[in-house]
Amino acid sequence: MKRTRSGRFLVLEGLDGAGTTTQADRLASWLRARGRRALVTAEPSRGPVGVLIRQVLAGRVGGGAGGAFDPASLALLFAADRRDHLASEVEPLLARGFDVVSDRFTLSSLAYQAVALSGRRSLGSRRSPMGWVQELNRLARAPDVTIFLQVSPEAALARRRAASAGRDLFEVPAFQRRVARAYAEALRLVRAAGERVVVVDGGGSVEAVAAAVSRAAAALI
Numbered sequence: 001m002k003r004t005r006s007g008r009f010l011v012l013e014g015l016d017g018a019g020t021t022t023q024a025d026r027l028a029s030w031l032r033a034r035g036r037r038a039l040v041t042a043e044p045s046r047g048p049v050g051v052l053i054r055q056v057l058a059g060r061v062g063g064g065a066g067g068a069f070d071p072a073s074l075a076l077l078f079a080a081d082r083r084d085h086l087a088s089e090v091e092p093l094l095a096r097g098f099d100v101v102s103d104r105f106t107l108s109s110l111a112y113q114a115v116a117l118s119g120r121r122s123l124g125s126r127r128s129p130m131g132w133v134q135e136l137n138r139l140a141r142a143p144d145v146t147i148f149l150q151v152s153p154e155a156a157l158a159r160r161r162a163a164s165a166g167r168d169l170f171e172v173p174a175f176q177r178r179v180a181r182a183y184a185e186a187l188r189l190v191r192a193a194g195e196r197v198v199v200v201d202g203g204g205s206v207e208a209v210a211a212a213v214s215r216a217a218a219a220l221i
Contacts, residue, residue: 017156149202
C-alpha cells in the first residue's frame with residue numbers, strides 16, 4: 001500500500017492590508033502548478049468560533065451589558081478557534097497529503113492581541129501580554145514556514161481603505177503602528193523558539209511579491 005505523503009503547512013502573515021489574502025491564493029496556485037495538492041484557509045476560521053470572532057471584529061457583537069468586548073476574552077476565542085481550525089481542517093488535510101496555506105495564524109494573535117491587552121493587569125499571570133497570548137496558544141502546532149509580508153502601517157492602511165469602505169475593530173492608524181512594532185517582537189519570539197520565518201518585502205507589485213513568496217516556499221518543498 002502506497003503511503004500518503006504528509007503535506008506542508010505554510011502561513012502568510014502581515015498587517016491588515018499587507019496582501020496576505022492575495023498572496024495566499026497566489027501561493028496555492030503556484031504549488032498546484034508544480035503538481036502538489038494545495039488548499040487555502042484563513043483565520044479567523046469558518047468554524048463557529050471563527051464566525052463569532054468576525055462578528056466581534058465587525059462590531060456586530062459586543063460585550064455583556066452592552067459594553068465593549070473584553071480583549072482578553074477575544075484572545076481566548078482566537079486560541080479556541082485556532083485549536084478547532086487545526087483539529088477539524090488543517091491537520092486532517094495535511095495527513096491526506098495536502099499543502100495547507102493559511103492566511104494568518106498564531107503570529108497574528110501574538111501581535112494583535114498583545115497590543116489590545118497592553119496595560120491590563122488582570123490576566124492572572126506574571127507574563128507580559130504577548131507571553132500570556134503565547135501560553136494560550138501552546139497547543140497550536142508550528143507552521144512549516146511563516147512568510148511575513150513587510151509593509152509599512154501607512155501603506156497597509158491605505159490599501160485597506162482603497163479596497164473596502166468597511167472597518168473592523170483593529171483598523172485604526174495608531175493601533176496599526178503599535179501592531180507593526182509588536183510583530184517585530186513576535187518574529188523574534190518565534191524565531192527564538194526555532195520556528196522557520198521568512199520576511200518578504202510586501203511593498204512591490206502583486207507579481208513581484210508573489211515571486212518572492214514562491215521562492216520562500218520553494219526552499220521548503
